[in-house]
Amino acid sequence: MKKMIYFIVLALTIVLSSCATASLSKYHGIGRVKKYDIYSKQLPDSFDGFRIAFASDFHYESRFDRKRLPALLKALQATRADILLLGGDYRGRNGGNLSELFDVLQQFHTSYGAYGVMGNHENNANYEVVKREMERTGVRLLEHQVDTLWKGNQYILICGIRNPFDLTKNGVSPTLSLRAEDYVVMLTHTPDYVEDVDISNTDLTLAGHTHGGQVSFFRKYTPAHFSKYGNRFLTGLKHNSQGIPVIISNGIGTSRKDIRLFTPSEVVLVILHKD
Template sequence: MKKIIYLVFWAAMILLSSCATASLSKYHGIGRVKKYDIYSTQLPDSFDGFRIAFASDFHYESRFGKKRLSGLLKALQATDADLLLLGGDYRGRNGGNLSELFDVLQQFHAPYGAYGVMGNHENNANYEIVRQEMQRTGIHLLEHQVDTIWKGNQYILLCGIRNPFDLTKNGVSPTLFLRPEDYVIMLTHTPDYVEDVDVSNTDLALAGHTHGGQVSLFHKYAFAHFSKYGNRFLTGLKYNSKGIPVIISNGIGTSRKDIRLFTPSEIVQIVLHKGR
């Protein structure tokens, strides 16, 4: 009897989730484009209004499959972003033709390029597959590296974290060697990294991995915990214990169960502003 109730529950959740995505989204297979306005006095003047598109956790193909690629491109184009950032977990647990995914990402021409980090699903053979696809499509892989985004004679810094789950090898943040007065964006797969590690000199961190819990209540409580901090870093704009802001995306695909409820898949749009 308990098994029947369990199956009925999940069937209802899948139906509700599918209906919500179909009825509310303007982008087939992508629940929404979520915008954040981020203000900082340290931002160089020329970057006032600079737009970033952030996409993470594709898990291609999970629930996010080939039929939804056109919706992904449409959602990215809606951001009108200057820079594209990718947060890892590109391939689904059942595999998928990543050339199809990266061909679509390549069609989005961000004027200041595209950068990405790896996720926990980029292990063994997946790592090399993703690395080759990034190289083929001109996406810069940042693994414990810092790159400079120039606009005229002013710049911001972009830092990417290598395997944030292995703190024995990667527990020292590259931002520690940067100047406090520089504006620094950190790209890491999991938000836990900004709490586990000293990420001083970071002005804004971007992360995924949590999927928003995939099934949540009131956007605050989730049954599936992808973070060791539970619901603290579930989704949205949060802060670590030192007050550094981290934007956590619900991601695109699904993991464990191919279901979403009250946690729409999303592309994140960040607009940087000069000021408090």
């Protein structure tokens, strides 16, 4: 009997705490803007203070539905970012009008535009739908490709990974052909890629896919394993075995079950600093 009462109280505490956390968000549908300051000696001087907005795992429409689109735009605008990076999984399991989502993303104007990769939910008919929307709204799709961002005569590189779950075709990182002295930001849907393959010459990786577990306890453990490495790459700033930093976003929408506990949906802001 005592054990039953304990678990009931614990469950109520979790639910009430989650509701209280959600109500504190000033974006009314997006849990937070999560900021990371990243320091590197290799960063060119002109990119000191460069701001990256990163959004992933929209699953439109899931818990993230049409009513929350204005909140997404407000959260993105709050980053005052120089570039927008998109981490994949754009459409929900029940479908959704992706034109509505990409129309909102297009309203977020940055100096360097928007780049994106595909997620595991795009490995079907959704792929062509998402690709058309990216082309229509000017999002540059990077699939094992690298692009250069210039500031005067200095530059950094943006690298995108194609289907990181298929290592037979995509198990060689495009960063291996880059110079070690270049500053490289990698965009991949799953954080597992940074451990599965050699990503040498990468200075920072941005990933999603895990949703922070959607339900977590003590903001550290989750019963849902979206990564084969368990909770190692659950959320936040981590490092692979090479010591390369990877930032894993909780994402925007939900998958499997439309519920979040201690895993607020988020837009990520990364500010690069010259060390």
